[in-house]
Amino acid sequence: MKGFLRWTWGVVFVCLLAGGVLTALPQQAAAYKAEYKLSVVPGATSGWGLTAARFAELVHERTNGRINIKVYPSSQLLAGKQTSEFLMLRNGAIDFALASPINWSPQIKELNLTALPFLMAVQPDRYKAIDAVTSGKSGAMLIAAVESKGVKILGWGENGYREMTTSKGPITKPEDMQGLKVRVVGSPIFIDTFRALGANPVNMNWAEATTGFQQGVVDGQENPTNGINIPLKIWDYHKFLCDWHYVIDPLMLGANPGVWKSFSPEDQQILLACAKEMELYGKALSRLGMDDGQSKAYLEKIGKLPEITDPYACLEQHGMTVTRLTPEQTAQFFKATQAVRDDWTAKIGPDLVKAAEQDMAAAK
Numbered sequence: 001m002k003g004f005l006r007w008t009w010g011v012v013f014v015c016l017l018a019g020g021v022l023t024a025l026p027q028q029a030a031a032y033k034a035e036y037k038l039s040v041v042p043g044a045t046s047g048w049g050l051t052a053a054r055f056a057e058l059v060h061e062r063t064n065g066r067i068n069i070k071v072y073p074s075s076q077l078l079a080g081k082q083t084s085e086f087l088m089l090r091n092g093a094i095d096f097a098l099a100s101p102i103n104w105s106p107q108i109k110e111l112n113l114t115a116l117p118f119l120m121a122v123q124p125d126r127y128k129a130i131d132a133v134t135s136g137k138s139g140a141m142l143i144a145a146v147e148s149k150g151v152k153i154l155g156w157g158e159n160g161y162r163e164m165t166t167s168k169g170p171i172t173k174p175e176d177m178q179g180l181k182v183r184v185v186g187s188p189i190f191i192d193t194f195r196a197l198g199a200n201p202v203n204m205n206w207a208e209a210t211t212g213f214q215q216g217v218v219d220g221q222e223n224p225t226n227g228i229n230i231p232l233k234i235w236d237y238h239k240f241l242c243d244w245h246y247v248i249d250p251l252m253l254g255a256n257p258g259v260w261k262s263f264s265p266e267d268q269q270i271l272l273a274c275a276k277e278m279e280l281y282g283k284a285l286s287r288l289g290m291d292d293g294q295s296k297a298y299l300e301k302i303g304k305l306p307e308i309t310d311p312y313a314c315l316e317q318h319g320m321t322v323t324r325l326t327p328e329q330t331a332q333f334f335k336a337t338q339a340v341r342d343d344w345t346a347k348i349g350p351d352l353v354k355a356a357e358q359d360m361a362a363a364k
């Protein structure tokens with residue numbers, strides 16, 4: 001009898017345990033969405049689109065499919081309006097975004113830091129300079145500025161240094177910009193910078209800009225070479241590129257705070273580790289063929305070397321004239337945009353600009 005009782009209680013115990021496990025499982029699974037939406041402004045083949053896809057792939061792999069992120073490129077989730085992205089991410093219409101600070105700067109003034117014209121172009125090593133910012137005190141201040149407005153930052157990526165392309169003559173000095181109609185993104189610092197150079201800036205969303213280039217409604221635009229200009233085949237519209245590195249466009253990987261909090265601590269750690277790897281990949285794609293060879297070696301090591309490894313040769317093969325500015329020529333552009341830096345330093349916050357200058361100086 002005793003044995004029977006023990007056996008019965010044993011069965012009851014096992015049933016309760018199994019029941020508990022079975023009810024716990026679907027509950028935990030239900031807390032996660034079947035799909036998380038990640039927004040990207042330009043197309044899937046841009047460096048930025050590829051970087052986001054790598055993050056999604058890593059997360060899927062490392063969480064054994066528990067977290068399934070789908071990349072929505074070409075501003076699909078934004079109805080084409082790239083400066084709405086931050087608000088949509090914050091209110092939960094979007095779960096994740098791999099975003100340019102430029103597109104979030106209308107809501108967060110600190111994010112204009114990396115758009116201060118020629119600030120990094122005059123640094124001895126422009127890649128060391130941006131790495132010093134993203135990993136330094138100023139980078140932490142940028143992250144804090146975004147997080148205080150309600151979006152969790154998981155890590156950095158890189159769209160790249162933005163270079164000028166035009167359908168009209170080579171640009172070697174500020175006077176060459178005179179009267180050029182240039183498409184710029186909808187962020188006021190860009191209007192100020194191009195006006196200071198004597199150009200005629202026109203604000204257009206990226207979604208419309210590409211058709212604008214086709215129709216020749218503008219004479220020029222500015223975007224990174226590896227990340228945007230080559231995938232877009234900019235040579236179909238513009239034959240001149242000025243490699244002036246006038247601003248850097250880093251990328252930030254953001255998550256909706258509610259979504260972030262819904263993940264288990266273990267999954268949060270996995271997401272952060274994937275973001276770290278994504279940063280290495282994104283920076284390497286952006287710098288390939290433009291640095292000391294480090295980016296190429298990294299991409300080879302992870303088996304992700306793209307077809308085009310020499311961007312300058314590629315541009316020239318497609319009939320483009322590439323102008324590389326000398327330090328003296330860059331200094332002229334730096335001088336011509338002094339008032340923009342002064343004005344925007346006051347708006348961004350002098351402490352933040354100073355922190356960035358100190359980070360860069362320490363990395364020289």
Ligand code: X2X
Nearest residue numbers: 041042100102185206223
């Ligand atoms: O609109 C642009 O130029 C782009 C794609 O680079 C950004 O979203 C900032």
